[in-house]
Amino acid sequence: MRLQGKVAVITGAASGMGLAMATLFAAEGASVVAGDWNAERLATAVKEIQANGGQIIGLQGNIAEQTAAEGLIDLAISTFGTLDVLCNNAGVMDYMQGVGELTNDIWRKVLGINLDGPMFASRRAVQHMLAHGGGSIVNTASTAGLHGGAAGVAYTASKHALVGLTRNTAWMYAKRGIRCNAICPGATMTNIAESMPQDRLDMTGAQRAGEFAALVPAYLTPADIAALALFLASDESSKINGAIIPADGGWDAV
Numbered sequence: 001m002r003l004q005g006k007v008a009v010i011t012g013a014a015s016g017m018g019l020a021m022a023t024l025f026a027a028e029g030a031s032v033v034a035g036d037w038n039a040e041r042l043a044t045a046v047k048e049i050q051a052n053g054g055q056i057i058g059l060q061g062n063i064a065e066q067t068a069a070e071g072l073i074d075l076a077i078s079t080f081g082t083l084d085v086l087c088n089n090a091g092v093m094d095y096m097q098g099v100g101e102l103t104n105d106i107w108r109k110v111l112g113i114n115l116d117g118p119m120f121a122s123r124r125a126v127q128h129m130l131a132h133g134g135g136s137i138v139n140t141a142s143t144a145g146l147h148g149g150a151a152g153v154a155y156t157a158s159k160h161a162l163v164g165l166t167r168n169t170a171w172m173y174a175k176r177g178i179r180c181n182a183i184c185p186g187a188t189m190t191n192i193a194e195s196m197p198q199d200r201l202d203m204t205g206a207q208r209a210g211e212f213a214a215l216v217p218a219y220l221t222p223a224d225i226a227a228l229a230l231f232l233a234s235d236e237s238s239k240i241n242g243a244i245i246p247a248d249g250g251w252d253a254v
């Protein structure tokens with residue numbers, strides 16, 4: 001098993017890519033702390049993975065809040081004794097606004113969840129990993145972390161910043177046993193659209209993003225992304241650090 005004996009925290013683990021990661025990591029021998037703010041879906045996910053023999057516990061909370069983000073790391077250490085892997089995966093869309101149409105509320109919400117959350121969790125995780133033999137951090141960025149046309153300004157800025165968080169973390173701790181990489185998924189079939197209700201969409205921005213989306217060569221599944229996350233979490237990728245990896249069927253090649 002590729003994660004035997006490892007302890008992993010996965011945020012946004014009740015749905016989509018995070019659920020696929022939690023399922024796969026547990027099947028590969030990891031002890032998993034699953035975080036999500038959707039209590040009902042989280043309970044269902046944890047129950048199902050446990051029923052299949054997986055070692056997993058859930059903790060409900062809003063990743064944008066420092067205490068909730070740190071609580072996931074602390075729970076992993078107090079329950080399973082250590083932390084080897086952190087997947088900063090929870091995220092929400094914006095409403096496709098350009099900067100001229102952006103509201104402060106959306107900016108703060110999207111940056112809080114997509115950037116503050118990973119920073120809070122990474123800081124706590126790195127402090128533990130430095131003292132306990134290192135670890136691997138896997139961030140779920142996006143095509144919108146590499147290109148300007150895939151979403152609105154808040155989502156795009158949050159994912160570009162997450163790429164920066166990834167690279168800096170990789171560089172800062174490269175000689176001290178901590179690796180940090182980012183996956184940039186393309187269009188993937190998940191529940192992410194729930195965070196972008198149709199009646200809130202900025203139609204002009206959505207149309208402009210649609211021009212870029214029209215170039216999508218392939219739709220991915222959450223399992224496609226989880227397979228890459230597993231590789232980055234495991235020791236198989238021990239020399240891969242600071243990599244920003246598109247997983248998008250070729251969209252980034254446009």
Ligand SMILES: NC(=O)c1ccc[n+]([C@@H]2O[C@H](COP(=O)([O-])OP(=O)(O)OC[C@H]3O[C@@H](n4cnc5c(N)ncnc54)[C@H](O)[C@@H]3O)[C@@H](O)[C@H]2O)c1
Pocket residue numbers: 011012013014015016017018035036037038041061062063064089090091092093113140141142143184185186187188189190191192193194
């Ligand atoms: N689906 C795509 O096409 C796509 C493409 C590129 C990047 N991504 C990124 O992939 C990641 C996973 O999203 P997904 O597509 O699996 O969507 P999803 O909505 O299916 O899953 C995201 C999970 O994160 C949780 N979450 C959201 N905000 C949270 C918060 N504040 N606190 C705790 N949990 C929270 C949700 O409840 C949900 O369970 C996100 O970071 C997203 O930005 C998605």
